Amino acid sequence: MxxxxxxxxxxxxxxxxxxxxxxxxxxxxxxxxxxxxxxxxxxxxxxxxxxxxxxxxxxxxxxxxxxxxxxxxxxxxxxxxxxxxxxxxxxxxxxxxxxxxxxxxxxxxxxxxxxxxxxxxxxxxxxxxxxxxxxxxxxxxxxxxxxxxxxxxxxxxxxxxxxxxxxxxxxxxxxxxxxxxEEEALQLPSGARELPLILQDRRLDATGAPVYNNTGPAMMAGVMGAEPFVNGVHKAFVDVDSALYRLRLLNGSNARIFRLARSDNAPFVLIGGDGGLLPAPVTLTSMDLAPAERADILLDLRALQMGTRVMLRSLPFNMQGGMGFMGGANLQGQALDLLEFRVTRAVSDQAAIPTSLPPVSLPNAALSVRERRFVFESFQMNHTINGREFVMTRDDVVVPFGETEIWTFENASGLPHPVHLHATHFQVLSRSGGRGQVMPWETGRKDTVLLHPFESVRVAVQFTEQSGLFLLHCHNLEHEDMGMMVNVRVTTFPMSTHSSPTSP
Ligand SMILES: [Cu+2]
Incomplete structure (x- = not known):
């Protein structure tokens, strides 16, 4: 040890x-x-x-x-x-x-x-x-x-x-x-009251072992399974106190979107997302978490009696405009019982839920000098961005270091695409089509944003830390593996001195 x-x-x-x-x-x-x-x-x-x-x-x-x-x-x-x-x-x-x-x-x-x-x-x-x-x-x-x-x-x-x-x-x-x-000053629940949780779905073979099969319908929808896993454990439970808990949640699934909620329908408080704490806490009774997205949640179990059990569930949902169940192979939107909290000890917990959070530095969309558009398409087992599949050595996008840009991610398909950008975080500005709004859990620094079928999302992007060759891709991992990814070159010189014939 x-x-x-x-x-x-x-x-x-x-x-x-x-x-x-x-x-x-x-x-x-x-x-x-x-x-x-x-x-x-x-x-x-x-x-x-x-x-x-x-x-x-x-x-x-x-x-x-x-x-x-x-x-x-x-x-x-x-x-x-x-x-x-x-x-x-x-x-x-x-x-x-x-x-x-x-x-x-x-x-x-x-x-x-x-x-x-x-x-x-x-x-x-x-x-x-x-x-x-x-x-x-x-x-x-x-x-x-x-x-x-x-x-x-x-x-x-x-x-x-x-x-x-x-x-x-x-x-x-x-x-x-x-x-x-900055975060430690908030005195959030820690030690045994902080639970790092990787949420995943798996399909099991005849022996009960997870099996990875990326053929057939999975080539369109991605690999999903009907069985819940948390931290690598099938059908998990955890013993807890009647206390306030901090859940560090990751959707580590390849393709499945979770709609998280408590089985007792009580609210929880979202304090953080992909890039740390949100600008303000958000009280929710459910939230969506797409592959690669994270949620930092305060789960209040203080009012519960010894012996109470509360399930962290993924609620069932239908995706507007989606491709449906694809012959029954697509499990997207089906309910899952992810993790059961079992209250085994009554305690008095004086922990406080913060009512405000430190300010968050985000790109200023008003300073944007350029716009770009990225169209995500899935058609007949092909997954492309702006009509192309990934080529390891091709610079698809050239972005000057430090300049603020507005990027539009456009989903031209009937499948959801969680879009991930390396080397910086972005701010979600607006969404059109589908849900038509920035969701309450999308307020902070984001590195992954979910596009439902036929949605468009505008984000403000600025690379302020690194230059070099990075990536923008779909985080449905089967889509990514089949080429739904582009190279993003961040340069240290202004755009006017450089021209790239392939840059959109
Ligand atoms: Cu995708």
């Missing part, structure tokens, strides 16, 4: 009375960093028809080695093959402070090329995980940069071209939490 995970372990022991009170599950609080393949120290034991939630080991990004290899993971309902980093499903949770050095050695012991992308961090070009940097089996890759982003819920995953969907589904994905003084 590393020092860091031991600290985490002790912290959870101190704060996690609910865990201790139950006796046997003490080990469930242990977050081992053991990468030797020894027996799982944190098994998702069955209780009452569901399986105890597991937490990934916590690691620091300064001088970290992540070794990717195939192995076996206990998913609660069975043991299943998985591709893991340091033998952990999900991948280790990287906890950093703003200003930390991010020095990570990735060792690839998988049978395929691999590169990792730090989703939401504004890493320099060499460390951003562009697929042209993927290393072959047996190879290593060195990441080295300073964490400049504000506190927030970020994550990381494979970005190997044409294999991102498979790798992420098989387990190469983890959370990356950044802390800073």
């Amino acid at each position: 590393s020092d860091n995970s031991r600290r985490s372990f002790l912290h959870r022991l101190a704060a996690g009375g609910a865990v201790l009170a139950l006796g046997a599950p003490v080990l469930s609080a242990c977050r081992s960093s053991d990468s030797t393949g020894s027996p799982d120290p944190d098994p998702p034991t069955p209780v009452d028809g569901r399986f105890r939630l597991r937490f990934a080991p916590e690691v620091s990004p300064s001088s970290l080695t992540l070794t990717a290899a195939a192995g076996t993971a206990n998913i609660g309902s069975t043991n299943a093959a998985a591709w893991m980093l340091n033998g952990s499903l999900p991948s280790p949770l990287i906890r950093a402070r703003r200003g930390d050095r991010f020095a990570v050695t990735m060792r690839n012991q998988l049978p395929q090329d691999l590169i990792l992308h730090w989703h939401g961090l504004t890493a320099p070009e060499h460390s951003d995980g562009h697929p042209r940097f993927a290393v072959p089996p047996g190879g290593t890759y060195e990441y080295d940069f300073d964490v400049t982003d504000r506190a927030g819920t970020y994550w990381y995953h494979s970005h190997t071209h044409m294999h991102t969907g498979e790798h992420t589904y098989k387990g190469i994905a983890g959370l990356l939490l950044v802390q800073d003084a």
Whole structure:
């Protein structure tokens, strides 16, 4: 056990009375960093028809080695093959402070090329995980940069071209939490009251193991499954106090959109999104979370009696203008019971829900010097942006560093597309078609925005941290793997001195 995970372990022991009170599950609080393949120290034991939630080991990004290899993971309902980093499903949770050095050695012991992308961090070009940097089996890759982003819920995953969907589904994905003084001043729930949660759907084979099948209808809709997974555990539950909890939620699914809600219909308070805290807290009874989007939520369980159970659900929905169920293969919009909270200890919790949040720096749309349009189309198993599929070495878009632009993402198809931009965050300005509005959970710094069928979304974009070659793509991972991605070159010189025949 590393020092860091031991600290985490002790912290959870101190704060996690609910865990201790139950006796046997003490080990469930242990977050081992053991990468030797020894027996799982944190098994998702069955209780009452569901399986105890597991937490990934916590690691620091300064001088970290992540070794990717195939192995076996206990998913609660069975043991299943998985591709893991340091033998952990999900991948280790990287906890950093703003200003930390991010020095990570990735060792690839998988049978395929691999590169990792730090989703939401504004890493320099060499460390951003562009697929042209993927290393072959047996190879290593060195990441080295300073964490400049504000506190927030970020994550990381494979970005190997044409294999991102498979790798992420098989387990190469983890959370990356950044802390800073500004956020710490809010005294949000921490330790055992902060739950990092990766929400995913999976399809199971006859043995009960997740199976990745990106053929047939999945080539249009993306890979989905009818079974809920949280932190790599099938049908998970977690024992909690009657207290205020901070949920760090990631939709780590390949293609499925969640409509999150409590089973008791009580509200929750959204305080953060993709790029850290929102400009103001938002009280909601449900919210949508598309693949790659994050939500930082305060879940108030203080009024609940011992023995109460509350489910974090994904509600059923129909997507206006959508392509429907495609012969029953498309599970989009079907209900899922994601995670059950079981109140096992009554406590008095004086934690406060903030009524205001620190100001957020966003691009100023009034300063825009240029507009661009990106049309996302899906037609007969082809997924294109402005009519083209990804080419590794082609500069599709050339953007001057520091200039503010307005980009329109236009969905010309009957499928949803979560659009993700590397190397900066953007502000969602407006939406036309479909829902016709900026949704209440889209107010802060965003790196991923969902387009429903035939929606157009306007965003303000400004690259203020990095120059170099980056990416804009659909985060439906099957769409991305089939080429719904463009290269974005951020230059350090003004547009007038450079012309690119391919720039839209
Ligand atoms: Cu897409």
